[in-house]
Amino acid sequence: MYQYDSIDRTLVNERVAQFRDQTQRFLRGELSEDEFRPLRLRNGLYIQKHAPMLRVAIPYGLLSSKQLRMLAHIARTYDRDFGHFTTRQNIQYNWPKLEQVPDILADLASVEMHAIQTSGNCIRNTTSDHLAGVAADEVCDPRPWCELIRQWSTFHPEFTYLPRKFKIAVSAAARDRAAVAVHDIGLHIERSASGEISFRVLVGGGLGRQPILGREIRSGVQPADLLAYLEAILRVYNRYGRRDNIHKARIKILVKALGATEFARQVDAEYEANRAFAPRVEAAEIARLQAFFRTQPYAALKDIDVLAGADAPFAAWYRHNTVAHRQSGYRAVFVSLKKPGVAPGDMTSAQMEGVAALAERFSFGEVRVTHDQNLVLADVPQHELRTVHAELSALGLATPNIGTINDMICCPGLDFCGLANATSIPVAAQINERFDDLDYLYDLGQIQIKMSGCMNACGHHHVGHIGILGVDKHGEEWYQITLGGSATNDASLGEVIGPSVAKANVANTIARILDVYVEQRQSAEESFLQTVRRLGIEPFKERVYA
Amino acid sequence: MRSIIRDRAVVADAWRYAGEAGEGPEVLSLDAFLASAAGASSAAGTAVILQPTDEPEKLIPYLAQLALVVIDFPKVGEGRGFSQAQLLRQRCGYRGELRARGALKRDQLFFLARCGFDSFDLDPTEDLAASLAAFSTFTAAYQRAVDGALPLQSR
Known part of the structure; x- marks a missing residue:
């Protein structure tokens, strides 16, 4: 997975210092509630019914065991011992204290995590396919592109005060597991017959009060031009999106008002006019990012008859909570956060630590968060599945209900x-x-x-x-x-x-x-x-x- | 006289916004400027203020006359001025003083400066001297912008 270099680390640490200063100024009365609101929101901090709510970004849903342990530590230290995984691959804490949020952000920064732009009228966490990198039906791993977009969208100077929130999702698979059509920008990565990849761009999808599916405005966007094209969309939106009515401020309203054809024309015009100043994605940079997402060092394993002699609970779990892997001898395992009686997506600190340990032992130390509010151990050897099942059962995370009506x-x-x-x-x-x-x-x-x-x-x-x-x-x-x-x-x-x-x-x-x-x-x-x-x-x- | 931040120092403002009493040359609205510019194209050293919906491209024929462009941020959370500034500096090629004015505090300075603003008339409650440190809130950037900072693709 992506590892921060000194630039990434510096930026996240500087963000913590900035937010600590802003929080102190607010508590001293130097920032009004109106002035502080957009600042705290862009650090994921809402003021909720009972307490503030802090939303932490899990970029494209990927976590290391170390990071999941830190999420557990935060839940235990600053909250009521649990966290809530969301439909956008984030985690939310429902009971932190405002004064402690800068400390939480510092703890997150120590494991290369943050709450940057998880709320507010800015570009939010970029989401993707929870089976990225292991799905048999993908044309390439979408995560290097998600990381590119994460970096480009982080503290983008021009797009920090958009008319409204802005969500981007990326899918590179035949089956869309990232709900691309209901995002402000949805990107489908496609591969041509000659092996070149390009981007098909949907704009203006979204749910909320006026649900609407995204419209395709362009296909064949070249990798080098991806950020330039995104900037053109964002600039047209930032200039012409409505700001007079919060309920009409999403890009979907602008796309609908102009019509997708006219919106696309304006984006193309902006793209052409801005060529001299727009970012270009260098092949070396994307290669640098791709190097972080190499295929795992799989053992040479053969597929085995996992169900031979299995008892009914294991068989049910195997059928419903695991899926085929493109590597022989492996299986991707869903960790169900939908146990009856527990709020969907909720997880205790002890459960997080338990899954972190399982990931270390059996799945290369990585965990994914799904858009359906479950977790995935993506690379589990088939011969370890019974152990994983037993341990997940003990943690209360093996309810065999993935994809059923109880997987709400x-x-x-x-x-x-x-x-x-x-x-x-x-x-x-x-x-x-x-x-x-x-x-x-x-x-x-x-x-x-x-x-x-x-x-x-x-x-x-x-x-x-x-x-x-x-x-x-x-x-x-x-x-x-x-x-x-x-x-x-x-x-x-x-x-x-x-x-x-x-x-x-x-x-x-x-x-x-x-x-x-x-x-x-x-x-x-x-x-x-x-x-x-x-x-x-x-x-x-x-x-x-x- | 009002204090502003210009070139990262607190200085007195020589200009007067439309409707303000006192000395100093007046900053014209875009409409007033275009009306006067059309009549007297040699009026060098004028100043204009853009509202969020004003198109900065309209200033392209008159850049040589302009000593100051002010971009107004009338409300907390207003963000169109960031695009207006990048357009003025990049596509339009404006090199003179570019000022952000309005419901702004030190928390926006870093991003405003990256978009090409070099002068700042912040909310009257803001402590300008204390605000100067905000220009170095971040010491790196992922994106190319007017300030020419290291873009991520040059790593």
Whole structure:
């Protein structure tokens, strides 16, 4: 993985010193709340319901064991012994004290981590495929390009006060595991017949109040021109994006207002006009970054019959929580952060340390964070899987539910968040309790439930196969259900089935929807999403409101 | 007389913004400047202030006349001026004094300077002498900008 050089280290340390000074000036009254807000936000610090919330960047979701141990240390020392992994491959702490945040940032800097630009109206953490570097279907490892973008976007002098937040995701695989279409900029890396890579650029995707899928504005962007092209997009947005209304300030609104064709024309014009001043990605620089992401030093192993003589719990875990690896004798292992009764994405310090140790012993000391709020040990030898399963089970991290309806994406909701209208975590618990029969879950196959406690859509409900949105009705929590969303290659926005349902009825409503699916699917192979797309929402609607 | 930061020192400002009382030449709005510039193209040593929606490219024919361009940041979080400054310095080739004015504190100085500003009229509550240290908040940069700092691709 990428290792800081003296420049990276210096910058992160200087950022800690800067934020320490800003915090002290705020506490002394030399910075007003209005002045301090954008400064603390760009260090990931929100003021929440109960306490500040600190969001720490995990660039493109990659962590070393050492870094994961530091995240555990921070949770134990400054928080209530747990952290929450988010849908954008970050981790959030819900109970730090403002005065201690500079110390937390200093601890993070000691392991080459930071909270730079994890919030605020600036370019956020660049996200990517959690199987990058091991996926069989990728054209190249996207992470060197993510690191290039991370560095370019860090403290970019021109783009630190954008109209609104700005998120970039990169995918280099046939199957998009990075939800590229719902980002402000989504990049698909493609490889031509002659072996050259180039970038296909989507702009203006996003969820929130006005969900919309990104539009392709250009393909064939050459590696040398990538940053120049990104700068052209950002400059057009920074100059012409709306700033009069926070709800209309995302780039998606500008793209929609101009039309994708006109927006692309303006970007191309800016790109051409700026050629003399724009950054150029030197081949030597990308080669330097690529050297950090070489293939792991795999042992020469043969595939083995892992399930021979296996007991049922191991077999279920193997089938649902591990996936094929492109290296023979290896498997990628999902660490489920979706144990029933635990808030999705939450992890205790002890669990973090346990996974850090497993990564060191069995997966080259690296851990990935997924967009679905789980972790991945990407390079586990097949003959170690039983040990890994046993140890993950002991840690409470082996619930065999990856890809099932209990593998929900969920925001912190009203329990923690100052923006939320309704709780998410108790509803997730209600669904977990209602669907506790694993055989039933396995029969249902791949179904993604995504839940947000308000229309800001941190839980990506629009792109869940089943989406759940918490709304406030006269002080009561109600939940609006959507069907048919998807965040991958066939990205689509879910359709609302009808009036929202009371909190106590969410799981029952889901049960009715699933009944329709089980009755109507044409075969065991037809997925829930396929059935919804074939039938439309009517049959589901009829059953729910019968 | 107002104090500003220019060339990394606290100095007295010789200029007067439109509507301000007192001595000194007036800084014109873009419309007023363009109206006067069209009539008297030889009026050297004038000053103009750009609002966030003003297009800096409109100044290209008149760069030789301009002694000062002010870019206004009317609200906390305003960011268009950073692009206006880079455009003025790079594409337009403006070499004269370029001032950031408005809801700005020392926390923005480093980035403003990187975008080509060399003078700063900060929020009246800011301590200008104490602010000078902010120019060296960071000692390296990943991006190429007006200040010519080491871009990452030259590592």
